[in-house]
Amino acid sequence: xxxxxxxxxxxxxxxxxxxxxxxxxxxxxxxxxxxxxxxxxxxxxxxxxxxxxxxxxxxxxxxxxxxxxxxxxxxxxxxxxxxxxxxxxxxxxxxxxxxxxxxxxxxxxxxxxxxxxxxxxxxxxxxxxxxxxxxxxxxxxxxxxxxxxxxxxxxxxxxxxxxxxxxxxxxxxxxxxxxxxxxxxxxxxxxxxxxxxxxxxxxxxxxx
Amino acid sequence: xxxxxxxxxxxxxxxxxxxxxxxxxxxxxxxxxxxxxxxxxxxxxxxxxxxxxxxxxxxxxxxxxxxxxxxxxxxxxxxxxxxxxxxxxxxxxxxxxxxxxxxxxxxxxxxxxxxxxxxxxxxxxxxxxxxxxxxxxxxxxxxxxxxxxxxxxxxxxxxxxxxxxxxxxxxxxxxxxxxxxxxxxxxxxxxxxxxxxxxxxxxxxxxxxxxxxxxxxxxxxxxxxxxxxxxxxxxxxxxxxxxxxxxxxxxxxxxxxxxxxxxxxxxxxxxxxxxxxxxxxxxxxxxxxxxxxxxxxxxxxxxxxxxxxxxxxxxxxxxxxxxxxxxxxxxxxxxxxxxxxxxxxxxxxxxxxxxxxxxxxxxxxxxxxxxxxxxxxxxxxxxxxxxxxxxxxxxxxxxxxxxxxxxxxxxxxxxxxxxxxxxxxxxxxxxxxxxxxxxxxxxxxxxxxxxxxxxxxxxxxxxxxxxxxxxxxxxxxxxxxxxxxxxxxxxxxxxxxxxxxxxxxxxxxxxxxxxxxxxxxxxxxxxxxxxxxxxxxxxxxxxxxxxxxxxxxxxxxxxxxxxxxxxxxxxxxxxxxxxxxxxxxxxxxxxxxxxxxxxxxxxxxxxxxxxxxxxxxxxxxxxxxxxxxxxxxxxxxxxxxxxxxxxxxxxxxxxxxxxxxxxxxxxxxxxxxxxxxxxxxxxxxxxxxxxxxxxxxxxxxxxxxxxxxxxxxxxxxxxxxxxxxxxxxxxxxxxxxxxxxxxxxxxxxxxxxxxxxxxxxxxxxxxxxxxxxxxxxxxxx
Numbered sequence: 001x002x003x004x005x006x007x008x009x010x011x012x013x014x015x016x017x018x019x020x021x022x023x024x025x026x027x028x029x030x031x032x033x034x035x036x037x038x039x040x041x042x043x044x045x046x047x048x049x050x051x052x053x054x055x056x057x058x059x060x061x062x063x064x065x066x067x068x069x070x071x072x073x074x075x076x077x078x079x080x081x082x083x084x085x086x087x088x089x090x091x092x093x094x095x096x097x098x099x100x101x102x103x104x105x106x107x108x109x110x111x112x113x114x115x116x117x118x119x120x121x122x123x124x125x126x127x128x129x130x131x132x133x134x135x136x137x138x139x140x141x142x143x144x145x146x147x148x149x150x151x152x153x154x155x156x157x158x159x160x161x162x163x164x165x166x167x168x169x170x171x172x173x174x175x176x177x178x179x180x181x182x183x184x185x186x187x188x189x190x191x192x193x194x195x196x197x198x199x200x201x202x203x204x205x206x207x208x
Numbered sequence: 209x210x211x212x213x214x215x216x217x218x219x220x221x222x223x224x225x226x227x228x229x230x231x232x233x234x235x236x237x238x239x240x241x242x243x244x245x246x247x248x249x250x251x252x253x254x255x256x257x258x259x260x261x262x263x264x265x266x267x268x269x270x271x272x273x274x275x276x277x278x279x280x281x282x283x284x285x286x287x288x289x290x291x292x293x294x295x296x297x298x299x300x301x302x303x304x305x306x307x308x309x310x311x312x313x314x315x316x317x318x319x320x321x322x323x324x325x326x327x328x329x330x331x332x333x334x335x336x337x338x339x340x341x342x343x344x345x346x347x348x349x350x351x352x353x354x355x356x357x358x359x360x361x362x363x364x365x366x367x368x369x370x371x372x373x374x375x376x377x378x379x380x381x382x383x384x385x386x387x388x389x390x391x392x393x394x395x396x397x398x399x400x401x402x403x404x405x406x407x408x409x410x411x412x413x414x415x416x417x418x419x420x421x422x423x424x425x426x427x428x429x430x431x432x433x434x435x436x437x438x439x440x441x442x443x444x445x446x447x448x449x450x451x452x453x454x455x456x457x458x459x460x461x462x463x464x465x466x467x468x469x470x471x472x473x474x475x476x477x478x479x480x481x482x483x484x485x486x487x488x489x490x491x492x493x494x495x496x497x498x499x500x501x502x503x504x505x506x507x508x509x510x511x512x513x514x515x516x517x518x519x520x521x522x523x524x525x526x527x528x529x530x531x532x533x534x535x536x537x538x539x540x541x542x543x544x545x546x547x548x549x550x551x552x553x554x555x556x557x558x559x560x561x562x563x564x565x566x567x568x569x570x571x572x573x574x575x576x577x578x579x580x581x582x583x584x585x586x587x588x589x590x591x592x593x594x595x596x597x598x599x600x601x602x603x604x605x606x607x608x609x610x611x612x613x614x615x616x617x618x619x620x621x622x623x624x625x626x627x628x629x630x631x632x633x634x635x636x637x638x639x640x641x642x643x644x645x646x647x648x649x650x651x652x653x654x655x656x657x658x659x660x661x662x663x664x665x666x667x668x669x670x671x672x673x674x675x676x677x678x679x680x681x682x683x684x685x686x687x688x689x690x691x692x693x694x695x696x697x698x699x700x701x702x703x704x705x706x707x708x709x710x711x712x713x714x715x716x717x718x719x720x721x722x723x724x725x726x727x728x729x730x731x732x733x734x735x736x737x738x739x740x741x742x743x744x745x746x747x748x749x750x751x752x753x754x755x756x757x758x759x760x761x762x763x764x765x766x767x768x769x770x771x772x773x774x775x776x777x778x779x780x781x782x783x784x785x786x787x788x789x790x791x792x793x794x795x796x797x798x799x800x801x802x803x804x805x806x807x808x809x810x811x812x813x814x815x816x817x818x819x820x821x822x823x824x825x826x827x828x829x830x831x832x833x834x835x836x837x838x839x840x841x842x843x844x845x846x847x848x849x850x851x852x853x854x855x856x857x858x859x860x861x862x863x864x865x866x867x868x869x870x871x872x873x874x875x876x877x878x879x880x881x882x883x884x885x886x887x888x889x890x891x892x893x894x895x896x897x898x899x900x901x902x903x904x905x906x907x908x909x910x911x912x913x914x915x916x917x918x919x920x921x922x923x924x925x926x927x928x929x930x931x932x933x934x935x936x937x938x939x940x941x942x943x944x945x946x947x948x949x950x951x952x953x954x955x956x957x958x959x960x961x962x963x964x965x966x967x968x969x970x971x972x973x974x975x976x977x978x979x980x981x982x983x984x985x986x987x988x989x
């Protein structure tokens with residue numbers, strides 16, 4: 001039984017702001033939002049021209065002050081910091097590349113991941129229409145891409161799984177990212193960026 | 209005949225819809241610069257004159273998006289703009305990608321070049337690091353075309369930084385709880401065209417009125433200032449001009465009590481102005497509105513001649529039949545002396561490098577000569593020989609005042625004046641002057657603040673400081689830009705500036721394109737190159753051949769200037785390329801975020817180190833020019849006093865100082881007063897002192913001549929008083945102007961003329977005390 005909060009997929013969500021607000025409030029109510037978040041990630045990058053996905057994994061740490069620190073450990077060590085200034089990349093302790101926040105486009109990636117990890121809905125709504133559903137514990141008919149671990153997780157606690165779809169508000173961003181899906185329970189567990197039909201970036205998180 | 213010709217010419221010109229100039233810029237001095245500098249200034253001005261930027265501020269985003277949409281549509285529907293940029297529908301990244309697609313193996317950022325040249329081994333790791341991070345989302349798709357993300361980095365390096373992000377299709381910037389939507393527009397016509405100005409202002413007002421009450425509009429654009437300037441000038445002509453005309457009329461009625469006489473007083477003025485306007489239209493391409501406003505002031509001086517003429521037509525100057533003796537022979541020497549001194553004063557004003565002031569000076573000189581000729585040729589015919597009856601109360605009162613006026617020939621007055629003079633000189637010697645360019649601002653603070661707010665939010669390039677580069681070919685110029693860019697990069701590293709913009713960033717020189725291609729060939733696509741290493745360390749088996757194929761599929765085709773100029777994306781930097789003039793090629797490099805004034809000095813020094821590079825600082829240029837000219841003017845003023853002294857000595861001998869004392873002392877007094885009241889002294893105050901000299905001389909000459917002739921008649925004193933009052937009404941009222949330049953001028957003239965009027969009679973040698981006077985005036989000298 002779907003908990004009656006499934007939003008229309010029509011991009012213009014201004015009419016149903018209250019329903020959307022209720023959904024996001026419900027998610028906010030059940031997730032754990034800490035001062036800082038740390039955990040492990042696994043990234044699978046699907047590129048049209050490559051037969052198999054590019055796999056990478058590592059650790060991340062995020063807090064309000066220093067932003068998001070992204071440490072790739074496998075297959076090679078690389079450190080990336082996403083903060084108010086922009087993006088900085090370190091290799092062997094040396095800054096090798098950086099991009100400032102006033103350069104449009106690229107920096108949005110870091111902003112999205114930070115906002116998603118901290119359930120910062122207003123920041124996400126700057127760029128996206130948010131659409132999604134919360135599912136009851138006994139729910140077997142779960143839609144979209146979120147059915148793998150549901151039963152298992154629901155046995156473990158009383159919280160409900162949720163999935164959200166983020167659609168860019170403007171055409172220009174849409175050309176870069178078609179949509180983003182978020183799913184989780186009391187934490188964000190999965191974030192998938194669909195860049196185009198054959199390109200996507202999947203991030204799986206384990207919060208520590 | 210001359211007058212008739214003028215009337216016809218004026219009628220023909222004005223009926224053809226002549227547009228008076230209202231641009232503030234034409235009042236600005238022409239600076240003496242290199243060709244490159246003036247070319248660049250003109251080029252940049254042309255590029256920016258027609259541009260308008262609006263920021264719509266609101267705390268609610270959906271509301272501001274709707275408001276911005278409505279605003280944009282109103283502008284578009286008006287048909288007054290050649291382009292209105294509101295909601296953005298095509299991705300700028302895509303158009304870049306498309307335009308440079310075939311040149312992607314010829315473009316490298318300076319950082320990438322440096323690292324490729326040294327075959328930096330960390331390049332591979334670094335690009336893999338991005339590919340294994342969430343940035344893969346951005347760089348992944350180009351893995352084959354741009355395996356090391358070099359083209360991606362070049363694009364990031366040259367994309368102009370804009371603190372606005374695309375939200376809901378609008379360029380948006382959020383500051384605290386406020387959101388700003390950016391709208392820009394391009395005017396389709398000349399922003400100085402008054403009729404067009406009014407249409408644009410009406411459309412803007414309409415668009416602004418339709419905004420929700422919570423939204424606030426910040427606008428920036430030259431047309432706003434031009435429109436304000438025109439409105440102010442027209443407003444002031446009608447208020448100040450009308451005020452002074454009415455005041456003068458009233459004054460003359462009180463004195464002459466007859467319509468005919470008053471009307472007669474205006475004849476030379478009307479004719480003078482007519483001739484002045486006609487000749488100005490012939491001499492100058494465009495007559496400035498402020499010239500006309502100032503022309504109203506001409507009335508004050510030219511009326512002197514009539515007044516002296518009319519005042520001489522009094523009952524005391526009659527023969528036995530009760531008819532006036534011809535007055536011209538009596539007053540002609542004084543009249544001519546007055547004209548010469550005024551023309552001298554205006555000519556000095558005309559020496560100024562300010563086109564506006566020069567125009568005013570020419571207008572005034574022609575007007576004065578016209579009026580003088582009219583008095584000579586027309587008035588004797590029009591007035592006939594009948595004496596004029598004056599207001600008797602006034603005459604008696606003046607006679608009394610004149611007899612009680614303190615004279616310099618009394619010891620006490622002499623002592624007071626000497627002490628006063630010493631004190632004044634001490635004060636004047638300590639005057640602090642102000643040569644700030646802001647003196648020339650005519651716009652109200654609100655408009656200027658809005659401008660600054662918009663420019664700050666935009667983080668636009670500095671409009672006043674930039675570089676001009678010169679070389680003998682397109683290619684040489686681009687290469688010069690490239691080598692100077694290295695210095696500018698260092699300036700960014702040391703924090704002098706935050707960025708710069710140059711054509712060569714978007715269009716590298718042909719040499720640089722060839723170098724880049726060779727570098728890629730050698731270091732990336734060579735058999736054991738970076739590509740090979742990347743593929744090996746990441747284990748992408750098919751990638752190497754695919755990437756190599758992609759590279760070979762794009763042969764070297766050099767990007768040309770005309771390709772760039774014809775592209776859509778050149779719009780953001782098109783203003784930087786000036787082009788060819790007399791065999792030389794010029795371009796501009798704009799600077800962003802100049803740290804402070806010490807940074808400006810360092811940048812100027814830096815520019816000197818390379819041939820063909822010039823640093824332009826418009827602000828200090830104009831300030832220097834102002835101070836330079838202020839000093840020159842002071843010398844001119846002293847020279848004018850010197851000349852007049854020589855002239856006066858020829859005529860008055862040892863009494864020449866009496867003619868000069870009043871204007872000199874009055875000038876000192878005014879400057880001291882201004883200094884004591886905390887007003888800054890500017891070049892425009894100094895200019896007004898020339899007028900004080902001219903008018904002070906007029907008054908002193910007439911009184912002195914009158915006294916020499918042996919009759920201190922109240923009629924001469926009346927003429928002097930009237931002419932002082934009319935000058936006050938004409939020029940002094942400019943003190944009410946909200947245009948700083950005119951205000952400074954007005955205040956100085958106002959105070960100066962009052963002082964001259966009070967002082968002039970003191971220095972006149974009383975004819976009945978001639979001997980006593982002569983013995984006493986040898987002492988102070």
